[in-house]
Amino acid sequence: MASRATGGTADAQQGAKRPSQARTPQLERGRARVASLLAAGARVFAEKGYDAATMTQIAAEAGASIGSLYQFFPTKVLLAEALHGEQRVRLAGMLDKLGGDARKLSAADLADRVFAVMAEFLMLHPAYTTLVERRDVDPQRKRESRAQMENRIADLLAQTTPPLPRGRPQVIAVVIIELMKAIVTISTYEEDAMRAAAINELRVMLKTYLRAVCNAIRV
Known part of the structure:
Protein backbone atom coordinates (compact mmCIF):
# COMPACT_ATOMS: atom_id res chain seq x y z
CA MET A 1 0.00 0.00 0.00
CA THR A 75 -6.05 5.03 -12.98
CA LYS A 76 -5.84 8.81 -12.86
CA VAL A 77 -6.20 8.87 -16.64
CA LEU A 78 -9.55 7.11 -16.45
CA LEU A 79 -10.80 9.45 -13.75
CA ALA A 80 -9.70 12.49 -15.76
CA GLU A 81 -11.38 11.18 -18.91
CA ALA A 82 -14.63 10.52 -17.06
CA LEU A 83 -14.59 13.98 -15.50
CA HIS A 84 -13.68 15.71 -18.75
CA GLY A 85 -16.41 13.81 -20.60
CA GLU A 86 -19.00 14.80 -18.01
CA GLN A 87 -17.98 18.45 -18.18
CA ARG A 88 -17.99 18.50 -21.98
CA VAL A 89 -21.54 17.15 -22.02
CA ARG A 90 -22.58 19.81 -19.51
CA LEU A 91 -21.03 22.64 -21.53
CA ALA A 92 -22.52 21.33 -24.77
CA GLY A 93 -25.95 21.25 -23.15
CA MET A 94 -25.60 24.86 -22.00
CA LEU A 95 -24.64 25.96 -25.52
CA ASP A 96 -27.39 23.94 -27.18
CA LYS A 97 -29.99 25.81 -25.15
CA LEU A 98 -29.04 28.93 -27.08
CA GLY A 99 -30.07 27.34 -30.35
CA GLY A 100 -33.75 28.14 -29.94
CA ASP A 101 -33.08 31.89 -30.07
CA ALA A 102 -30.25 31.90 -32.62
CA ARG A 103 -32.37 32.95 -35.62
CA LYS A 104 -33.84 35.86 -33.67
CA LEU A 105 -30.46 37.35 -32.79
CA SER A 106 -27.65 39.17 -34.51
CA ALA A 107 -24.21 37.56 -34.51
CA ALA A 108 -23.09 40.12 -31.94
CA ASP A 109 -25.92 39.29 -29.52
CA LEU A 110 -25.59 35.53 -29.93
CA ALA A 111 -21.80 35.61 -29.56
CA ASP A 112 -22.31 37.67 -26.42
CA ARG A 113 -24.57 34.96 -25.01
CA VAL A 114 -22.11 32.23 -26.01
CA PHE A 115 -19.32 34.17 -24.30
CA ALA A 116 -21.40 34.59 -21.14
CA VAL A 117 -22.30 30.88 -21.02
CA MET A 118 -18.73 29.73 -21.52
CA ALA A 119 -17.33 32.26 -19.05
CA GLU A 120 -19.81 31.12 -16.42
CA PHE A 121 -18.97 27.50 -17.11
CA LEU A 122 -15.22 28.06 -16.77
CA MET A 123 -15.63 29.94 -13.51
CA LEU A 124 -17.78 27.11 -12.13
CA HIS A 125 -15.51 24.37 -13.49
CA PRO A 126 -11.89 25.59 -13.23
CA ALA A 127 -10.54 22.07 -13.82
CA TYR A 128 -11.94 22.00 -17.36
CA THR A 129 -9.01 23.74 -19.02
CA THR A 130 -6.53 21.69 -17.02
CA LEU A 131 -8.15 18.53 -18.35
CA VAL A 132 -8.30 19.84 -21.92
CA GLU A 133 -4.58 20.59 -21.92
CA ARG A 134 -3.26 17.44 -20.24
CA ARG A 135 -0.37 15.87 -22.08
CA ASP A 136 -1.43 12.22 -21.91
CA VAL A 137 -4.32 12.75 -24.35
CA ASP A 138 -3.77 11.52 -27.88
CA PRO A 139 -3.15 14.63 -30.05
CA GLN A 140 -5.67 13.49 -32.64
CA ARG A 141 -8.36 13.10 -29.99
CA LYS A 142 -7.52 16.54 -28.63
CA ARG A 143 -7.87 18.08 -32.10
CA GLU A 144 -11.17 16.29 -32.65
CA SER A 145 -12.51 17.47 -29.30
CA ARG A 146 -11.57 21.08 -30.05
CA ALA A 147 -13.05 20.83 -33.55
CA GLN A 148 -16.34 19.58 -32.12
CA MET A 149 -16.58 22.59 -29.81
CA GLU A 150 -15.64 24.99 -32.60
CA ASN A 151 -18.27 23.45 -34.89
CA ARG A 152 -20.93 23.62 -32.20
CA ILE A 153 -20.36 27.35 -31.73
CA ALA A 154 -20.02 27.97 -35.48
CA ASP A 155 -23.31 26.17 -36.15
CA LEU A 156 -25.04 28.53 -33.71
CA LEU A 157 -23.49 31.60 -35.29
CA ALA A 158 -24.45 30.42 -38.78
CA GLN A 159 -28.13 30.73 -37.83
CA THR A 160 -28.09 34.42 -36.88
CA THR A 161 -29.86 37.28 -38.66
CA PRO A 162 -28.53 38.80 -40.82
CA PRO A 163 -26.45 35.77 -41.79
CA LEU A 164 -22.70 36.02 -41.50
CA PRO A 165 -20.56 35.61 -44.64
CA ARG A 166 -19.60 32.03 -45.42
CA GLY A 167 -16.70 30.83 -43.29
CA ARG A 168 -16.99 33.71 -40.80
CA PRO A 169 -18.86 31.71 -38.11
CA GLN A 170 -15.98 29.21 -37.93
CA VAL A 171 -13.42 31.99 -37.53
CA ILE A 172 -15.45 33.70 -34.82
CA ALA A 173 -15.86 30.37 -33.02
CA VAL A 174 -12.07 30.03 -32.89
CA VAL A 175 -11.79 33.58 -31.51
CA ILE A 176 -14.35 32.84 -28.77
CA ILE A 177 -12.51 29.69 -27.71
CA GLU A 178 -9.22 31.60 -27.56
CA LEU A 179 -10.90 34.27 -25.44
CA MET A 180 -11.91 31.51 -23.05
CA LYS A 181 -8.21 30.80 -22.48
CA ALA A 182 -7.77 34.43 -21.52
CA ILE A 183 -10.60 34.07 -19.00
CA VAL A 184 -8.77 31.14 -17.40
CA THR A 185 -5.69 33.34 -16.97
CA ILE A 186 -7.74 36.23 -15.63
CA SER A 187 -9.44 33.91 -13.13
CA THR A 188 -6.11 33.57 -11.28
CA TYR A 189 -6.32 37.21 -10.14
CA GLU A 190 -7.13 37.37 -6.45
CA GLU A 191 -9.25 40.52 -6.60
CA ASP A 192 -12.86 39.69 -7.46
CA ALA A 193 -13.53 43.16 -8.82
CA MET A 194 -10.51 43.01 -11.15
CA ARG A 195 -11.51 39.56 -12.46
CA ALA A 196 -15.07 40.63 -13.17
CA ALA A 197 -14.00 43.89 -14.82
CA ALA A 198 -11.41 42.23 -17.06
CA ILE A 199 -13.77 39.49 -18.18
CA ASN A 200 -16.48 42.05 -18.90
CA GLU A 201 -13.95 44.04 -20.95
CA LEU A 202 -13.30 41.00 -23.15
CA ARG A 203 -17.04 40.54 -23.55
CA VAL A 204 -17.50 44.17 -24.61
CA MET A 205 -14.61 43.90 -27.08
CA LEU A 206 -16.14 40.85 -28.74
CA LYS A 207 -19.61 42.33 -28.96
CA THR A 208 -18.35 45.68 -30.28
CA TYR A 209 -16.32 43.95 -32.99
CA LEU A 210 -19.23 41.78 -34.09
CA ARG A 211 -21.61 44.72 -34.15
CA ALA A 212 -19.23 46.33 -36.63
CA VAL A 213 -19.27 43.12 -38.68
CA CYS A 214 -23.09 43.03 -38.67
CA ASN A 215 -23.31 46.70 -39.67
CA ALA A 216 -20.95 46.06 -42.57
CA ILE A 217 -23.18 43.20 -43.75
CA ARG A 218 -26.21 45.48 -43.80
CA VAL A 219 -24.52 48.15 -45.90
Whole structure:
Protein backbone atom coordinates (compact mmCIF):
# COMPACT_ATOMS: atom_id res chain seq x y z
CA MET A 1 0.00 0.00 0.00
CA ALA A 2 2.96 2.36 0.59
CA SER A 3 3.71 2.57 -3.13
CA ARG A 4 0.24 3.93 -3.81
CA ALA A 5 0.66 6.74 -1.31
CA THR A 6 3.84 8.12 -2.91
CA GLY A 7 1.94 10.04 -5.59
CA GLY A 8 1.90 10.30 -9.36
CA THR A 9 4.79 7.90 -10.14
CA ALA A 10 3.34 5.14 -8.01
CA ASP A 11 -0.09 5.78 -9.52
CA ALA A 12 1.32 5.28 -12.99
CA GLN A 13 3.25 2.15 -12.03
CA GLN A 14 0.30 0.56 -10.31
CA GLY A 15 -2.05 1.61 -13.14
CA ALA A 16 -0.51 -0.95 -15.48
CA LYS A 17 -1.71 -3.71 -13.14
CA ARG A 18 -5.30 -2.48 -12.91
CA PRO A 19 -8.29 -2.79 -15.26
CA SER A 20 -8.21 -0.49 -18.29
CA GLN A 21 -11.78 0.77 -17.91
CA ALA A 22 -13.66 2.74 -15.30
CA ARG A 23 -16.42 0.91 -13.49
CA THR A 24 -20.00 2.06 -14.07
CA PRO A 25 -22.04 1.66 -10.85
CA GLN A 26 -25.52 0.16 -11.10
CA LEU A 27 -26.89 1.19 -7.71
CA GLU A 28 -27.76 4.70 -6.57
CA ARG A 29 -25.28 4.50 -3.73
CA GLY A 30 -22.51 3.67 -6.17
CA ARG A 31 -23.50 6.51 -8.49
CA ALA A 32 -23.44 8.92 -5.55
CA ARG A 33 -19.96 7.71 -4.63
CA VAL A 34 -18.72 8.18 -8.21
CA ALA A 35 -20.18 11.71 -8.28
CA SER A 36 -18.34 12.47 -5.04
CA LEU A 37 -15.06 11.11 -6.41
CA LEU A 38 -15.40 13.10 -9.64
CA ALA A 39 -16.15 16.28 -7.70
CA ALA A 40 -13.08 15.69 -5.55
CA GLY A 41 -11.01 15.05 -8.67
CA ALA A 42 -12.20 18.34 -10.14
CA ARG A 43 -11.14 20.25 -7.04
CA VAL A 44 -7.72 18.62 -6.84
CA PHE A 45 -7.01 19.00 -10.57
CA ALA A 46 -7.98 22.68 -10.39
CA GLU A 47 -5.78 23.30 -7.35
CA LYS A 48 -2.75 21.12 -8.10
CA GLY A 49 -2.80 20.77 -11.88
CA TYR A 50 -3.23 17.45 -13.63
CA ASP A 51 0.38 16.25 -13.52
CA ALA A 52 0.90 17.06 -9.84
CA ALA A 53 -2.43 15.67 -8.66
CA THR A 54 -2.37 12.15 -7.23
CA MET A 55 -5.02 9.55 -6.63
CA THR A 56 -4.11 9.62 -2.93
CA GLN A 57 -4.95 13.34 -2.77
CA ILE A 58 -8.21 12.82 -4.64
CA ALA A 59 -9.30 10.01 -2.35
CA ALA A 60 -8.50 12.14 0.70
CA GLU A 61 -10.43 15.09 -0.77
CA ALA A 62 -13.45 12.84 -1.30
CA GLY A 63 -13.19 11.39 2.20
CA ALA A 64 -12.88 7.95 0.63
CA SER A 65 -10.35 5.16 0.90
CA ILE A 66 -7.81 4.80 -1.89
CA GLY A 67 -9.25 1.34 -2.51
CA SER A 68 -12.70 2.77 -3.10
CA LEU A 69 -11.30 5.25 -5.62
CA TYR A 70 -9.40 2.54 -7.50
CA GLN A 71 -12.51 0.36 -7.48
CA PHE A 72 -14.29 2.84 -9.75
CA PHE A 73 -11.32 4.52 -11.45
CA PRO A 74 -8.31 2.21 -11.73
CA THR A 75 -6.05 5.03 -12.98
CA LYS A 76 -5.84 8.81 -12.86
CA VAL A 77 -6.20 8.87 -16.64
CA LEU A 78 -9.55 7.11 -16.45
CA LEU A 79 -10.80 9.45 -13.75
CA ALA A 80 -9.70 12.49 -15.76
CA GLU A 81 -11.38 11.18 -18.91
CA ALA A 82 -14.63 10.52 -17.06
CA LEU A 83 -14.59 13.98 -15.50
CA HIS A 84 -13.68 15.71 -18.75
CA GLY A 85 -16.41 13.81 -20.60
CA GLU A 86 -19.00 14.80 -18.01
CA GLN A 87 -17.98 18.45 -18.18
CA ARG A 88 -17.99 18.50 -21.98
CA VAL A 89 -21.54 17.15 -22.02
CA ARG A 90 -22.58 19.81 -19.51
CA LEU A 91 -21.03 22.64 -21.53
CA ALA A 92 -22.52 21.33 -24.77
CA GLY A 93 -25.95 21.25 -23.15
CA MET A 94 -25.60 24.86 -22.00
CA LEU A 95 -24.64 25.96 -25.52
CA ASP A 96 -27.39 23.94 -27.18
CA LYS A 97 -29.99 25.81 -25.15
CA LEU A 98 -29.04 28.93 -27.08
CA GLY A 99 -30.07 27.34 -30.35
CA GLY A 100 -33.75 28.14 -29.94
CA ASP A 101 -33.08 31.89 -30.07
CA ALA A 102 -30.25 31.90 -32.62
CA ARG A 103 -32.37 32.95 -35.62
CA LYS A 104 -33.84 35.86 -33.67
CA LEU A 105 -30.46 37.35 -32.79
CA SER A 106 -27.65 39.17 -34.51
CA ALA A 107 -24.21 37.56 -34.51
CA ALA A 108 -23.09 40.12 -31.94
CA ASP A 109 -25.92 39.29 -29.52
CA LEU A 110 -25.59 35.53 -29.93
CA ALA A 111 -21.80 35.61 -29.56
CA ASP A 112 -22.31 37.67 -26.42
CA ARG A 113 -24.57 34.96 -25.01
CA VAL A 114 -22.11 32.23 -26.01
CA PHE A 115 -19.32 34.17 -24.30
CA ALA A 116 -21.40 34.59 -21.14
CA VAL A 117 -22.30 30.88 -21.02
CA MET A 118 -18.73 29.73 -21.52
CA ALA A 119 -17.33 32.26 -19.05
CA GLU A 120 -19.81 31.12 -16.42
CA PHE A 121 -18.97 27.50 -17.11
CA LEU A 122 -15.22 28.06 -16.77
CA MET A 123 -15.63 29.94 -13.51
CA LEU A 124 -17.78 27.11 -12.13
CA HIS A 125 -15.51 24.37 -13.49
CA PRO A 126 -11.89 25.59 -13.23
CA ALA A 127 -10.54 22.07 -13.82
CA TYR A 128 -11.94 22.00 -17.36
CA THR A 129 -9.01 23.74 -19.02
CA THR A 130 -6.53 21.69 -17.02
CA LEU A 131 -8.15 18.53 -18.35
CA VAL A 132 -8.30 19.84 -21.92
CA GLU A 133 -4.58 20.59 -21.92
CA ARG A 134 -3.26 17.44 -20.24
CA ARG A 135 -0.37 15.87 -22.08
CA ASP A 136 -1.43 12.22 -21.91
CA VAL A 137 -4.32 12.75 -24.35
CA ASP A 138 -3.77 11.52 -27.88
CA PRO A 139 -3.15 14.63 -30.05
CA GLN A 140 -5.67 13.49 -32.64
CA ARG A 141 -8.36 13.10 -29.99
CA LYS A 142 -7.52 16.54 -28.63
CA ARG A 143 -7.87 18.08 -32.10
CA GLU A 144 -11.17 16.29 -32.65
CA SER A 145 -12.51 17.47 -29.30
CA ARG A 146 -11.57 21.08 -30.05
CA ALA A 147 -13.05 20.83 -33.55
CA GLN A 148 -16.34 19.58 -32.12
CA MET A 149 -16.58 22.59 -29.81
CA GLU A 150 -15.64 24.99 -32.60
CA ASN A 151 -18.27 23.45 -34.89
CA ARG A 152 -20.93 23.62 -32.20
CA ILE A 153 -20.36 27.35 -31.73
CA ALA A 154 -20.02 27.97 -35.48
CA ASP A 155 -23.31 26.17 -36.15
CA LEU A 156 -25.04 28.53 -33.71
CA LEU A 157 -23.49 31.60 -35.29
CA ALA A 158 -24.45 30.42 -38.78
CA GLN A 159 -28.13 30.73 -37.83
CA THR A 160 -28.09 34.42 -36.88
CA THR A 161 -29.86 37.28 -38.66
CA PRO A 162 -28.53 38.80 -40.82
CA PRO A 163 -26.45 35.77 -41.79
CA LEU A 164 -22.70 36.02 -41.50
CA PRO A 165 -20.56 35.61 -44.64
CA ARG A 166 -19.60 32.03 -45.42
CA GLY A 167 -16.70 30.83 -43.29
CA ARG A 168 -16.99 33.71 -40.80
CA PRO A 169 -18.86 31.71 -38.11
CA GLN A 170 -15.98 29.21 -37.93
CA VAL A 171 -13.42 31.99 -37.53
CA ILE A 172 -15.45 33.70 -34.82
CA ALA A 173 -15.86 30.37 -33.02
CA VAL A 174 -12.07 30.03 -32.89
CA VAL A 175 -11.79 33.58 -31.51
CA ILE A 176 -14.35 32.84 -28.77
CA ILE A 177 -12.51 29.69 -27.71
CA GLU A 178 -9.22 31.60 -27.56
CA LEU A 179 -10.90 34.27 -25.44
CA MET A 180 -11.91 31.51 -23.05
CA LYS A 181 -8.21 30.80 -22.48
CA ALA A 182 -7.77 34.43 -21.52
CA ILE A 183 -10.60 34.07 -19.00
CA VAL A 184 -8.77 31.14 -17.40
CA THR A 185 -5.69 33.34 -16.97
CA ILE A 186 -7.74 36.23 -15.63
CA SER A 187 -9.44 33.91 -13.13
CA THR A 188 -6.11 33.57 -11.28
CA TYR A 189 -6.32 37.21 -10.14
CA GLU A 190 -7.13 37.37 -6.45
CA GLU A 191 -9.25 40.52 -6.60
CA ASP A 192 -12.86 39.69 -7.46
CA ALA A 193 -13.53 43.16 -8.82
CA MET A 194 -10.51 43.01 -11.15
CA ARG A 195 -11.51 39.56 -12.46
CA ALA A 196 -15.07 40.63 -13.17
CA ALA A 197 -14.00 43.89 -14.82
CA ALA A 198 -11.41 42.23 -17.06
CA ILE A 199 -13.77 39.49 -18.18
CA ASN A 200 -16.48 42.05 -18.90
CA GLU A 201 -13.95 44.04 -20.95
CA LEU A 202 -13.30 41.00 -23.15
CA ARG A 203 -17.04 40.54 -23.55
CA VAL A 204 -17.50 44.17 -24.61
CA MET A 205 -14.61 43.90 -27.08
CA LEU A 206 -16.14 40.85 -28.74
CA LYS A 207 -19.61 42.33 -28.96
CA THR A 208 -18.35 45.68 -30.28
CA TYR A 209 -16.32 43.95 -32.99
CA LEU A 210 -19.23 41.78 -34.09
CA ARG A 211 -21.61 44.72 -34.15
CA ALA A 212 -19.23 46.33 -36.63
CA VAL A 213 -19.27 43.12 -38.68
CA CYS A 214 -23.09 43.03 -38.67
CA ASN A 215 -23.31 46.70 -39.67
CA ALA A 216 -20.95 46.06 -42.57
CA ILE A 217 -23.18 43.20 -43.75
CA ARG A 218 -26.21 45.48 -43.80
CA VAL A 219 -24.52 48.15 -45.90
